[in-house]
Amino acid sequence: MSALRHPVLRAATRIPPSYVVFIVLLGALWVLKPAMMNPNILGTFARQVVPLGIVVLGQLLVISSRSIDLSAGGVILLVNYLISSGLLGGIDPLAVIGICLLIGLAVGSVNGFLVGKRRASAVIVTLAVSIVLIGLVEYLANGKPPGDVPAFFRNLYNARPAGVPAPLIFWVGLAIAMSLVLSRSVFGRFVASIGSNPVSAHFSGVPVERTVVAAHIIAGFMSALAGLVQTASIAVGSVRFGPELVMNSIAATILGGVIFGRGAGVWGPFVGVLCFALLFVVMTSLGIQEPGKLVVQGCIILLAAVFYGVRTKVN
């Protein structure tokens, strides 16, 4: 009996669970609100999760390298503040984007240095960095209400070349790039090796420290990109972002079949993010308000954590 169940169970745990969840949610929507099965509406909802999707691209990279990044919230907040406060008012928007991306790289470098070289705990380091950044923004804002986001960003966000929302195109492009990096480059081989066994990676000649640092730098860069998209989407500044974004990024990554030190696939987590988008559609169409959505999101994160436990045991 157990001999029969075992391989089946194993095979089942190899498919990213996000695929299953996605199909279930799609089916639920089709039954409950067939009218919502409309590319335009779905596209708009998918556009909402693009910041999450971009953070996940960085998250899956660090988690595949046996680390974690909890600093995305702080980076996004700082980027949002810089753009909406008017602090960089007179500067060319492209230069503003450049500055924001540099900040992402810098935060990623600090994370990477502390985690990769100093061997500090990734959870504590990246969480502390995030707290520092949030405090910094509150200090800079000094109680003043944040201002508006320049029209340049809003126009980019609302553009729909060939009917597809621009942020969606941007996200898919980034995901393809990340997928190619992981499957084709030497760097991708390094990440897969470290994910499988960091000690073996070291003895094979893989530059483990450097790879972990690079993964964190890329994750910081992704956080800054996500911050830009997020800022453009809400069109106003904010001193609060839902802390659930970081947790959601971890949940989507785990739902996508990437667990600490295993996987390195892009499309599982990608669909995991789409699950969140669909979830919002389903809940909105059922008239569930913000608090209810938070409860369900939390449940999904719990589900991901349970799944992570099961899968680690099976393997």
Add this chain to the structure above:
Amino acid sequence: MTAVPLVSMTSISKAFGSSLALRDVSFELLPGTVHALMGENGAGKSTLMKILAGVVRPDAGTILRNGVPVQMNSPREALDAGVSTVFQELSLLPNLTIAENMFLGREPLTPSGRIDNAAMARATRETLKQLDLDLDPGRLVGGLTIAERQFVEIARGITANADVVILDEPTAALNAADVEILNRHIRALKSQGKAIVYISHRMEEIFRLCDVVSVLKDGRNVATVPVASVSPQELIAMMVGRDIAELFPPRGDGAKSAVALSLDGIRLTADSPPVRLDVHQGEIVALAGLEGQGQRELIRSIIGQYQPVAGTVEVKGRRIALPIAPASGVRRMQALGVGFVPEDRKDEGLFLDLSVAHNIAIGLNSRHSALSIARRYRDIIQDAIKSMAIKVSRPSAPVGSLSGGNQQKALLGRYLALGSDILLVEEPTRGVDIGAKAEMYKLLRDFANRGGAVLVLSRETIELIGLCDRLYVVHGRSIVAEMPAAGASEHAILEAALQR
């Protein structure tokens, strides 16, 4: 007179994943005997004893304790049933005192329900005295020497009032004087009618101490005989399953060629003497001696995994000062053509869930910048699989699905594919079956015959003698003797090690 066996294990089988560790093994312990359990690494000795100690549960078979069937579901239950174990890997908690360790999980209580520290200390002191140890029960175990810890473990077994005591390589960390004390206590336990299982690789101890010997090979019973009725050679033949001379390929011709690798003036610790050794092209050289005398530290110094106080390494004429930075040592040496094959293929060598192809090609990929496109190296991988006769259905199969011997070959294949001309090999045949051992020896010898240089260390002295051209005997973190492997014996090596 036939006494009821204290323990009788019948038809025990146990599999770990796809590999069978024990097949239909039976084992019987009579009161008042010291029973040696022998076999090569991976023969199943430890698994059998872990089953008796309740650490591992058998897939099949029965255990009778004084003639009554029992189930040992946990170490606790085994201890309650009077089976006490001193494992190879010490199981004391360093941050607790000796007394706390001795009574862990069965602390005596005062009437008010608090732990009776005074009673614990008193009982501990008495037990230690029985073992001629004058240790304060309040000392932290972390501050004890390895030998003292070993005795505390044994004392713990005695306080548990066990009448079956399992000693797994108890003398590996002891010096001659401590071994003598231990032997005295083993004899004392024996005279009290207890049964002692004695696992050791040291022939002399077996013949001095034990009454009966059981030999396991590849997870099966080979024989159980009175020690007095066999010779050491016969025992080895039983363990190996054939005449060991057949296992090893012929040695090199002994013609001196250029030095490929030399270590000079390496001092592993501030007070250890400097070490010097050379490995020539076409030569296999061993670091032999008792376990844990610094062989591993010496070999790992070369790749920056151990930081010696001073010294230099010379690779094909290029001098490198030690210590080398841990983060970059492996890469630096690989660039110079030095491959390091780590001891523990599962934890330090392979990526078990990744493909055979990835495992072999990762070394080659590591030579390139992270930004470049990863090549597939299909030809090199096919070549390696074919030339090393790695049994695998396709290169994309995960390496963890292979047998131990084939995993070991895949690991070696990674460093051969790199085009290394110097190999540093730890435990070349750990936990692989006898056929795979012979193949590994042949692969290493072929490598040497092509002009490669090999520095190897192993727990199995017989292996080093058969495989190598020359041996350095390491003792007390320095080299105490050098001898040709042809004509060397375990006895001669031990003698050289302990002469000082």
